[in-house]
Amino acid sequence: MRLLTVAQIAKSFGAQQVLQDVSLTVDSGEVVHIAGGNGSGKSTLLKIVAGIIPATSGTFQLGENTHIGALIENPGFLEGESLKTNLTFLAAINHHSDPAVMAGLAQRFGLDWHSRQSMKKYSIGMREKAGIIQAVMEDQNLILLDEPTRGLDEAALTQLVNLVAELRTAGKAVIIASHDRYTPITYTANYQLEGGRLTRQSDGVPSIPS
Ligand SMILES: Nc1ncnc2c1ncn2[C@@H]1O[C@H](COP(=O)(O)OP(=O)(O)OP(=O)(O)O)[C@@H](O)[C@H]1O
Numbered sequence: 001m002r003l004l005t006v007a008q009i010a011k012s013f014g015a016q017q018v019l020q021d022v023s024l025t026v027d028s029g030e031v032v033h034i035a036g037g038n039g040s041g042k043s044t045l046l047k048i049v050a051g052i053i054p055a056t057s058g059t060f061q062l063g064e065n066t067h068i069g070a071l072i073e074n075p076g077f078l079e080g081e082s083l084k085t086n087l088t089f090l091a092a093i094n095h096h097s098d099p100a101v102m103a104g105l106a107q108r109f110g111l112d113w114h115s116r117q118s119m120k121k122y123s124i125g126m127r128e129k130a131g132i133i134q135a136v137m138e139d140q141n142l143i144l145l146d147e148p149t150r151g152l153d154e155a156a157l158t159q160l161v162n163l164v165a166e167l168r169t170a171g172k173a174v175i176i177a178s179h180d181r182y183t184p185i186t187y188t189a190n191y192q193l194e195g196g197r198l199t200r201q202s203d204g205v206p207s208i209p210s
Helices: 041-051 083-093 099-108 123-136 154-169
Strands: 002-013 018-029 031-035 059-064 068-071 144-145 173-178 189-194 197-203
Touching: 002 041, 018 041, 018 173, 031 154, 041 144, 059 083, 059 197, 083 099, 083 123, 099 123, 123 144, 144 154, 154 173
Parallel strands: 018 197, 031 173, 031 189, 068 144, 144 173
Antiparallel strands: 002 018, 002 059, 189 197
């Protein structure tokens, strides 16, 4: 099932052209890697797909049943509130809250679901974990993860690798942007973003048809 079609997108900030003629399709069961150096436009592309900023030209189309979850740059949280309050609040916005799922994800990533610690005291890795959880906790089927390994310890990295594999098996799709060409995650397709252009590098493991 097609979840996303990006067609010939360009994006400029003033005189700076960041993306040119970027096209991409993503189907369920795909795990797409977008590699690129600092400032190559990875976050910009994900923000366009998430509907946060508009493209200068070109189009993108979501599938009829596409539900996006996203971790892009530094996700905003209510800093004075706990993880549980934050995630419950976010889930309530979409009326799609399952406390057991949220608590299970927190436990999986080694975060104390019942802790009253405010999120302003969270470390970089803890914030990243909270960002990953909010991107998947509502059963979203197209998950955008921008540098999701930032600050993660080894146990959390293993959980992330396993989580992405489970999402793929469940027929969802994940787009991961990172600086590294090689990460421990198993991809079905690899792209490089350079000079504003997105180029397919190679196929990884086959996607699992839904
Ligand atoms: N709101 C904005 N206004 C002006 N320029 C911007 C804006 N957002 C991004 N840019 C510029 O667009 C370019 C691409 O930025 P982007 O954040 O997409 O890169 P990135 O590949 O995600 O980088 P990094 O790996 O460092 O996070 C950069 O030169 C950046 O300065």
